[in-house]
Amino acid sequence: IAISLILLILLIKYHFNYWNRRGIPQLKPAFPLGDYNRILTEKLPIAVTVAKIYEETHRKYPIVGTYCTLHPILIVNDFQLLKKIYVNDFQCFSSRGCYPDEVNDPLSANLVFTDGEDWKRMRQLLTPLFTPAKVKSFYQIMNDTSKVLENHIEKNFRNFEEIEILNLCGRFMTDIIASLAFGITVNSIDNPHEKFRQIGESVFDIESPMGVLRQLGSSVLPALKKYFKIYFVSKDVENFMISTVENLIEYREKNQIYRQDLMQLLMNFKETENFNVAQITAQAFVVFLAGFESTSITATYCMYELAKHPELQEKLHSEIDQHLDNEGNLNYDSIMKMNFLDACVNETLRKHPPISLTMRKCTQPYHIPELNVTINKDECLFVPIMGFHRDPDFFPEPMRFKPDRFLNQEVGSDTPFQPFALGPRYCIASQLGKIMVKLCLVGYLSKFKYESSDDGTEELKIAQKTMLIKPDKEIYLKISKRICNKI
Known part of the structure; x- marks a missing residue:
């Protein structure tokens, strides 16, 4: 036993010396989580841990080698190098390393998880669904939901009561994205226990061991998914979503119903691209997930900052008052002209990026001549989005909520503002997501004002067991009615 233990220790030490042998600077890993033990010792989420590594190393190393458990992962600290990787030399880093399995895990065969030729084909098909013209055609569905939110607040809350916004933002986004992606009216704003809301929450489950493994397998440690057969979602969720889409398609085709939504556009691929129901469901489902969680987190943080x-x-x-019409409505052209609203959303995405960490897998040997370093095929990179966004060299007073930095040319094209990533894998639905957040804010603010329920001197703590950056507790604000002063 003693000999076996010694051999195991030597093997771990050898493994933890991988980057040194490659001539790449590394930290001081320790068992069991390598360079990520502060996830346990400081109870930090992995994205914040990566941001802290960036903060501690970026002035010294353009790239630094780390170990997530025994898995060697590079962190890219230099923005110019990052742009080369994401944009100029994208062909070498086009993979997210997510191992989609269309046969056994059909919902994993979506745009986010696929790579190579499958990704190129899917990207070409789906990008036209999110053009400005298409997003404008979805606007009425989104605006109607904003009015439902406004009416819900007016009906259920009195002056100086406290309103919890994190859950309500999630219900608002669920209603919009269920309508757009699946053509279904769910109204979880008024009925928090709607099935679609529960489905979305179950996918982001962080309490059960399987929920944590699914999140790790879908993001920072995709090898878990490959080797331990961890599926993207549970079979119950998979069966529910596929049967929902199957019934919806059958109903629309039988009754010759055409609706201006994403589901209708995806249905067209049945004829033009020979898509089956599972393939349609996979694309609709990833839009649903991306649409309700990250947008609701952004709206929540923005409301909290505005209350402070x-x-x-x-x-x-x-x-808002300047752009509302006489009936209290806001049309698409007006919301696109609201520069300060846009700046508030951008500043929230900078300070509190919900997706604070992305990963790329090298698809072919990549030499960096200025560093005399070669990244080998199948080696993985972390991109510390939060680290860049909170770097005072790029964003002075990074922890100050300052929307004007997006209005006064402080944030230029050479600034690492990347809430939706960079390059060809840039989020194609970013414009749709931002409009959803803006309409949520308008629903909250058109008739009401808010105050922070705490003294506002401390930053919100971040939930630990999640891949997204979100508050670790419910957020309560004091609400009061206001008089709309139209100009």
């Missing part, structure tokens, strides 16, 4: 900064909230109130 009443002068900014008042400025946004004035802009």
